Amino acid sequence: MSGLALSARFGTPDQIETLVSIETVVAEQMDLHVQKRRLWFPNDLMPADANLDAAADAELARVRDAARGLPDTVRVAVALNLLTEEGLPHFHRLIAVHLGNSAPWSSWNNLWTAEEDRHGCALRDYVRDARLFDMGELEKLQYRYIEAGFNPDWEQDPYRLLAYTSLQEKATQISHANTGRLCATVEPMAQKVLAHLAGDESRHYQFYRAVFGAILERDPNRALQSLLKVTLNFAMPGHAIAGYDEMSEVVRRARIFCARQYQEIVEELLDFWKIGLMSNLSAAGREAQDKLMKVPSRLARMADFQDAKSAARDFQFGFIYGRAVRL
Template sequence: MLRSARRTHALESAVTLIAPAPTGIDLLRELEQVVAVELDRHLAIAKEWFPHEYVPYSRGRDFDGVLGGEAWRPEQSELTEVGRISLTLNLLTEDNLPSYHFEIANMFGRDGAWGTWVHRWTAEEGRHGIAIRDYLMATRAVDPVALERSRMEHMEAGYHGDHMDHPLHVVAYVTFQELATRVSHRNSGRECGDPLAEQMLARIATDENLHMVFYRNLLKSAFELSPDAAMRAVSDMITGFRMPGHGISGFERASLKMAVGGVYNLRIHLDDVLQPVLRNLKIMERCDLGAEGEQAREELAAFLAVLESKAADFDERLAARKARAAARGA
């Protein structure tokens, strides 16, 4: 009888040892406790702020149309060209918040800690669009008609990212995307030529950084629960990464201006977005990967090597471009 009990216990232990790592809904349930902890941490750190405090309403005046005001003209904008392009692109990206909320709420759910976080995140992101739009209108920084038409076009197209049907891929994507958005906002402020806009975008960037930390900590816990699947998600999302505003009309042209203007380019993407997260997660030092995870890591390492080469090439071309501009100026 004793030997039978021991044999049963051994079989149960073996099953436990070879039990597959949680994925899909099971993984979301496993992460729920982490979400609750991270939500409490976020609420304790996040500071309340108000969009209207960053909008110079005294500089505003009526536009043409129903109110019979003054039509917008390009010379009314005091922003630099790259600043105007960056703020417009950032705003149009923020405008598509309903699509992002739909995707994330469908994946993570609307109940429990997950649901509380999804709604809180959406509310905080909503402030960003309010602040940027009101600032742009009050300062006449952009063409209001063109902006509204772009908003309608972008929102009508909706948003559905690559691999957004897999929970871990979503967590991996938003981790890098939130940091990319933070960097883009912060650099846009530095390059826009208006101290008030820089202050506003720094405030928004602070929110985005807190969002990144939330998701990064979830991703770190996911590595502990399912390291191979987490590594695959990180590799897939980095090798196929696209900003959520990639569907905006004229995105490529605007992105080129931002790249040359030092707002967001390959070097910034690699050094200020990808590498900080990868270092924090100790991606290249992990010893808990199986064959699938190792393969995903090898694919990632190969991609990063190619990206470094492309970034170095971009750096050289940008330096040459600046040298030619300086020569012309002289």
């Protein structure tokens, strides 16, 4: 590999060598992903064609009417899910700078971005057609989120990007699926849209955890240290959004996504990667392994604490016209 290629992306020379050594794994996982996915489009869900008939108009009217019954807690969750999806430019850039601009990484980044781009479109089409929000207020939040940037402190470590995406895809899957479940009895189209998103996130999660698993096999000590840092400091991408803390607190109290679910994600991944069984590690690798294995019980204590202390309080958001949400 030329010096220019080495300097074109983040990572130490050893890390880049590891990333180059797993390129066949990445290509295989991409093929697997394409075989498993069923490509869908936002227009399949909320059609907006010029030649729509009266039945389609009637369905749209039904959705809009039923969506009036969606509780404000669910609206807040939908808003947060939409804003998170609309942060896609940040992630396309982060993947490109951490993993480089050549195949198969760039091919994955482009394929993944094309799939993710449908998420923001589909959810935005839904909230617009169903009239869920004060759209101008929501658009201002989205604008500020994109303008503010998203720069997680990964210290140019490509392993942390892949550890983060493994955790984050699963977290997003759970957020979409749980939000959808709360919509189902009131307005089923909302669940249908969110279920399409959740299905994609599940397949993205399987890709990232397989790729990070390949890194764990080849460079276990460094990979464990990167994984530990990301696991301890995990924050969803929207944390740069104004009002994000209040929105995520609503989502937590509504049990859509909270420390308990994060604990389950971490447990599932530690188990999948067989972190507890890894041997022949360096002292630093063993230390990271020990600390990682203690993360689930720490998160369980945090979840117990959060469950015990939450007295009801009011939340207010401009995108639902300042109405008070009491939880």
